């Protein structure tokens with residue numbers, strides 16, 4: 574559905590995307606990467622909001638450079654910072670967005686707005702002013718506007734940042750459901766959002782694709798590289814400086830550390846089952862990371 578070939582972009586002298594090659598099929602595609610890795614730039618490029626400098630992108634068989642209009646008709650986008658006027662109701666915003674999307678027939682628009690409100694479970698709050706919405710409701714309204722017109726590609730940029738766990742799970746369930754018959758590209762920093770339902774994951778690091786594969790593949794990168802080490806609490810700070818510690822807890826006067834390393838950091842280190850986060854951290858590691 575989406576084929577990206579040798580895509581590169583720079584802002585001035587800063588190379589933000591470097592020879593990106595990715596193929597995405599129907600389902601949920603997770604995009605991970607540290608701050609500044611280039612995720613938003615990549616997503617904005619797919620949405621035709623950034624010009625293509627080098628490389629080629631095709632979406633639903635259309636060329637992004639030549640046929641942007643055809644692509645926009647098949648695309649829904651929830652930007653990282655979704656902002657709408659608080660004095661309008663959710664329903665008014667959706668009518669406005671539907672008009673912008675070219676749904677001109679009023680009956681058709683009413684039907685579509687009612688359908689998307691239902692889909693994101695906001696029907697009961699449709700006539701409430703948006704300034705009274707919680708963060709989670711606002712994000713669901715963002716999804717509602719993105720699925721107007723039933724797009725086959727939905728692009729969602731860090732939708733769960735700042736949501737409480739209940740709202741996050743609700744949002745995740747919604748995304749899961751919507752991904753059954755379309756491609757959703759989900760960019761996030763929250764590993765569990767991706768672990769839950771993504772068929773495919775890519776990790777962007779400094780503008781390049783550092784990993785592209787399944788959730789299990791990403792987890793497997795950390796096989797035999799995750800250890801549990803128990804040290805006296807007084808030595809905790811010292812080990813933080815020398816080992817790649819990704820988690821720690823205190824037990825009485827001891828510190829129990831989760832450590833990533835190709836070899837056990839001490840002879841009695843206990844091997845641990847790797848998680849996706851371990852695989853991710855190894856993928857984006859640098860001397861200063863963890």
Ligand SMILES: Nc1ncnc2c1ncn2[C@@H]1O[C@H](COP(=O)(O)OP(=O)(O)OP(=O)(O)O)[C@@H](O)[C@H]1O
Pocket residue numbers: 584587589606607608609610611612613614615
């Ligand atoms: N319009 C712009 N002009 C100049 N530099 C930009 C512009 N937009 C982004 N950048 C820079 O490009 C790099 C990639 O930014 P981008 O927002 O794509 O990263 P990201 O992976 O989405 O980061 P985050 O996770 O923090 O949102 C950053 O160094 C950023 O400062």
